[in-house]
Amino acid sequence: MSHPTPDPKLPVIVIGAGPIGLSAAAHLVTRGLRPLVLEAGEFAGSAVREWGHISLFSPWGFNTDPAARALLEPRGWVAPDPERVPTGAELVREYVQPLATAPEIAPHIRYGARVIGVGRRGIDKTRSVGRERHSLVVRVETAGGVQEIAAAAVIDASGTWSTPNPLGASGYPAAGESACAPWLVGALPDVLGRDRTRFAGRSTLVVGLGHSAANTLLALVELAESEPDTEIFWGIRGHSPHRLYGGGDADELPARGALGTRLRAAVADGRITLLRDFAIHSLAATPSGRVKVKADGSTEIVVDAIAAATGFRPNLDMLREVRLDLDPVVEAPAQLAPLIDPNHHSCGTVEPHGAEILAQPEAGVFIVGMKSYGRAPTFLLATGYEQVRSVVAAIAGDHEAAARVELILPESGVCCVAPGIPEPRPTAGFATGLEHGFAGEVSRG
Template identity: 50%
Template sequence: MSDLPVVVIGAGPQGLAAAAHLRERGLTPLVLEAGPVPAFAVSQWAHVRLFSGWNELVDPAAARLLEPTGWSAPTEGYPTGGEWIDSYLAPLAAALGDLVRTGARVTGVSRKGRDRLIDAGRDEQPFTVHVTTAGGCEGKIDALAVIDASGTWTSPNPAGADGLPAIGERAAAEAGVITYLPPTPEQADGFAGRHLVVVGAGHSAMTAVIQLGAIAETNPGTRVSWVVRRGGSGVSFGGGAADQLPERGALGLGAKAAVDKGLVELVTGFRTDAVTLADGRAVLRGEDGRELAPADHVIVLTGFRPDLSFLTEMRLELDATLQAPVRIAAEVDPNIHSCGDVRATGAADLSHPEKNLYLVGMKSYGRAPTFLAMTGYEQVRSVAAELAGDHEAAARVELVLPDTGVCGGSGAFDDPAGSSGGCCGPASAAPELIQLTAPGR
């Protein structure tokens, strides 16, 4: 099998970096991207500014591959998704050339001649990767190993509080009243004078709230409601000035500072149960019977989940809660991980009973939030070393992740006072309903 390629699923930041590391190790990568262009998922949020600086967004092996072409790594500032593509990801894909195939959607991964039930000779058989092209043609590729860097972008979580779409949510999404992506500047231009609802409490939701709050500030009559599931002071605004990534901390600071202006209404302890359409607007009803005022547009930013549908013939060892590899789950589980720092992960942490199969990048975190690009770069460095037989390099840790500045997590889920527990002791109580806004950025 040594002549076979290592199939990398997804031509995003981690997939392209994996290809660079594999090539540097003398292995042949083949990157399969479902989208029409490399880094297609990043292009969907091209207008959003990252909170990681350029020094954290360029993989070392990728930089070594690009430097002979005359490329030089940007060093200053925090790029948008579009700038990340233009200045790094697109040149990297071009340097990899025919090793990257776009319009190639992976529909299944198995062992050649073996379904998941067969033990005999399993590890000696190559992988078989089933692919459908943009034109509808089907084929399969034999592979030495598979690195799944497909991310989670195509599988957003619903607004429904039980992890399933709320009653009526699908119909509202089909009508275009509910969307699951951060609003683009072009979309936001049409939001003035309307009632907008943001559902979610993470960094993407904060970014949208800041953006919409700025619109409300300059356009009287615009109403913005921010809906979060946790009650009371369980709402976390991040680590603020204690965050070792300043731009990430600034998101929380901006959101918290916005309370004084009253342009955004923060509704806590609201767990969406149903969505009703009326005259082209959506009414969200909570499990406790509360209803929000009819919304012209609902932006659901409640995180993402991994798409495991094409891995059903693979023997995976995933955490029952997070759907992440079991050896990293405790590190990233928001239910129990509350003190701000996460260790780097490598090939040993990401391995499965299926030999030479690795889930890397955002997909390796399952349903957990807050994944950093540099985490993925360290993962693929280690995996490439392992596949090349350099076990010492694979076991070595070459990354220390920055502290989030967050201690105590997001509070007890059902505690109306939002006591945090964890390593920082109880948090002070807060009103059930507060006013929130923030300056534009």
């Protein structure tokens, strides 16, 4: 697929100031192109900050980008120990924030700027004749109102954290889910930290069959050791939890095996009540200030909080007016989808890929990072860095560099921030990982 030369008078707009978006900005400035990074939050790495208490699976050696390091190191930045596994908060503090404040990057970031649309100036996506003569335009909502910004190209690195999957088993929200939002605590609440009082001595339902669910469940188990009235329910839509239990000592990732072993033991000894075939169809507030959860059949429980660890999906509304070729199942770029099918691949077996795989029918538009994986799991930060290196090379017209593969992952795999499971941290007492929020294996409860 050809990539037209961008208009040098216009910026390349990057959506999102997370690690992948800032990596794209670093590559752009390195190649002499002008980025404009639009971040909906008030800080760089806003989404990562929300799960800052969670550890990534992959160590620091896989979590920084070469172009970013080349900007930071001359100014005295020292790379963290490559063998150390950071938390989300450490990723932001030790890497994302220094990169966002680097003088080459900082002037090109606009915070509090939520992208609500991407299209072509003056035409909708049904117009074909002369389409590429109309510049790309990004519609942005800020405190001052809505404006449109012309762009030479658009790199969408907005992630999926803001669009979690609903509790309803059919893919739509359960009846009453919106009205019961006050009882929903998200996929990865800080059970042992800032959110402790929300769970201590109360009843919590965790829904999901991935590592986010496992981490929250094990955090609740630890909380219950000091708060014995804490009650823990685990709802799964299928009948068997064994996929999450994993292979125990035989698991290729020992920490993942340890996580499953501990979860199995907590269910077996009654610290966690497992609800099988628990397909939620309705939620309702009770007069006592709790929430009643009804599942298919006759199952019904009343709890104080619900942790919906049911995965995430991409926000495609903002891209409605550009032409996309997405897989109908996982909603990833069509050429990428077969490479990330979770039935055949783990995070370490997905081939490195770049501009040719990620390019869309709409010239100059690329979806990268976690969002490029759609509803599929197992995303790696290292994979995202390779994506944007290639994409920026293509935008710059360096097609040889765009086609080159510069990432080699170990055969054993390195599940990064979007579900991976790090070795248990002594201070936390339980292994942690993130389910399709930014690095690891995502599953669908």
